[in-house]
Amino acid sequence: MKTLILKRLCFVLPQLVLVAAVVFVLLRILPVDPVDRIAGQFATPELRAQVEEELGLDRSLGTQLGSYLAGIFQGDFGTSWLTSDPVREEMVERFPLTLQLITLAFFVALAIAIPLGRASAAREGSRVDKAAQSYSLFAGAQPDFWWGLMFLFLFFFKAGILPAPLGVLTPGRQAPDEITHFILLDALIRGQLGVFVDALRHLALPVITLAFVLTGPFTKMTRQSVLSVSKSEYMLYADATGLSERAMKRSLLRNGLAPVLTLAAIFFGFLLGGAALIETVFTLNGLGLYAVQRMLVVDFPAVQGVVVWMTAFALLMYLIMDLLYAALDPRVRYSE
Amino acid sequence: MLLEVKDLSIEYGSVGAPNHGVCAVSFSISEGEIVGIVGESGSGKSSAMLAVLGLTREGGRIVNGSVRFEGQELLGLTREEWRAFRGSSIGLVTQSPRAALNPVRRVGEQIAEVYRSHRKATKAQARERALELLRLVGINDPERRHDAYPHELSGGMAQRILIAIALSCTPKLLIADEPTSGLDATVQAQVLDDLRRVTREVGSSLALVTHDLGIVANYCDRVYVMESGEIVEESDVESFFARPAHPASLALLSKQQDSQDEALRLRGAPLDRIVLPSGCFLHPRCPFADQASGCMTEHPPLYDIGAGHRSRCHRHQTVRDALPSRYASA
DSSP: HHHHHHOOOOOOOHHHHHHHHHHHHHHSSSSSOEEEEEEHHTTTHHHHHHHHHHOOOOOOHHHHHHHHHHHHTOOOOBBBBBTTTTTHHHHHHHHHHHHHHHHHHHHHHHHHHHHHHHHHTTTTTSHHHHHHHHHHHHHHHOOOHHHHHIIIIIIIIISSSSSSSSSSOTTTTOOOSSSSHHHHHHHHHTOOHHHHHHHHHHHHHHHHHHHHHHHHHHHHHHHHHOOOOTHHHHHHHHHHTTOHHHHHHHHHHHHHHHHHHHHHHHHHHHHHHHHHHHHHHOOSSSSHHHHHHHHHOHHHHHHHHHHHHHHHHHHHHHHHHHHHHHHHHHHHHHHO | OOOOEEEEEEEEEEESSSSEEEEEEEEEEEETTTTEOOOOOTSHHHHHHHTTOOOOOEEEEEEEEEEEETTOOOTTHHHOOOOOEEEEHHHHHHSHHHHHHHSSHHHHHHHHHHHHHHSSSOHHHHHHHHHHHHHHHHHHHHHHHOOGGGSSSSSSHHHHHHHHHHTTTTTTTEEESSSSTOOOOHHHHHHHHHHHHHHHHHHHHOOOOOEEEEHHHHHHHHEEEEEETTEEEEEHHHHHHHHHHHHHHHHHHHHHHTOOOOGOOOOOOOOOSSSSOSTTTTGGGOOOOOOTTTTTTHHHHHESSEEEEOOTTTTHHHHHHSOTTTTOOO
16 A cells, blocks of 8 residues: 555656646747736836846746746745735635535535435436436536526525625625634634534535536446446345345445546546636635636736646545545555 | 256346247256256356346346245245345355455455355354355465455465355355356366365255266266256266267267267357247257157157156157267266
8 A cells, every 4th residue: 555655656746747847838838928917018128127037037938947846846836926925825825715615516416426326226227317317417518607607596596595606705794713724614613603604605506516517427427336336246146145235235335436436536626627617606716716817817826826736636636536446446456 | 855946937138029048947956966957058057047046147037937945935035035045045156256256355254244144143253154164165274365355366266265155054055157167177176076075065965057068977966958948858967978868968068079070069059039949949950850750840848768867859769879889988
């Protein structure tokens, strides 16, 4: 197990450096001139030169990349060109909201998809199965931001049971003093139940939106996997040995879920990207919205920071899921 | 009689136009006996034996017949009654042992789990029982093998694990479905020797499903030959090998001995049994088929040709004489 972790970590580092380098170069070959944006169209050549020097754009691309990568290794993601604040601080401030959003969505989706997938696998071709199948197709066929708008229309505009899509707290309500940066946790720790409920109500629609779209593929994956296990030689043999119902169910779940978990980890990576649109629709000040806003004002360090950060996070998730898979399936452990 | 199967029929596929997997098969096994069920692949022998446990492959259903075990009718048992019966009264060993074992569980645990499904035992007792069984089926170093995963075992070792699972509750009958088809010849003999030894030690009967007549000759007391979903010949082993009385048996025998004698072979592969041929099911492929004997028009009954030897062939006399004496010594 230890060698597996070490091996995987050896891959993670070069992957991160590569992603950082590619994003860095791609941004710089975009046909936009950041100096134009920052110094203004009518700036004097002297002012332009000064801005160029401040941003470090007067140096060669290689030197810029080198110092950027060196910075990342020390946890320094550079300074925002828009606010002059360290990008790292800005991300640390916003990431917890995104993480809460996608984690909640992820687990809500799993909590629905696993029982649903099992039920539809247990009765293949039944009404439950057909309903689950058409739902999977239907939910995945429209983009998540469109579902977000539909849910807003229904639950906020028509039914009025959930709040307007304006941030994570009702305007005027004070956020709890930060401990973990996770607003739900902080509210609970501080005992501010009102804040907790308010944040939960604001997060409800974005979470439902993401979970709604995600449950489709998760259900399909679970159904497929459980189905193939239930038709396997070893389940037939277990049945022929009169293995107890409880033991049969346990095998079905354990053997069926292992592949679902690894696939789900890949979706966790996708969710990070999907969060950008959902946060925009619901005006949640998370990392996704941050990336979208900063891209529009050519704040390269911020955009680079978000990409590297999210890549690192996605790779970490893959690693965790792989380890979980290895724990569930001994064949993986030995082939590595 | 330990096991008595009467007129068992199994169909596959659609109800409207079913594939007749097994057609009105009857056979019996008495206590302590080793019975061979032989036939080419697709003859229905595995389906018939699986049905004794109330199981069918996907899309199969038992449509008719009776299966009596120690006098008790099995078809019609509830799910829970079947679950209690399988494994404790009849043990099963299948042909691909590594596929039959759960790939993510230790083999010792899998033995213990089956034992605990049928007997009241603590985890420690079940583990003891698993180790005892591993020793019984001839596995060296049972403590270490107990903790192995199926993919770490050789085919012969995995087959012994299945035998251990099948014997965990000392069943009265063991069904071994092609138990050695994936193994090389030396391991084959070892596994079969062990299988015979352990069934004798625990005093159970053994139903040995195979396509290999050599195994039947060496290990069995009696033999049933299946073809086209039917039992076409039954006999004690001596009488069978002295003078086999059905073309399907001759075909198996000549295949076994790599004979080039086309006159003894069946033509082509087994047919789909969606529309059963008139007359003898085998006549389109049979070198002995003959209009005058009614092979094309009249379905043959099981003719009694003396001393419990029966053959479902109108021309069994001709067939018995067809075999050159050099084969008969098999």
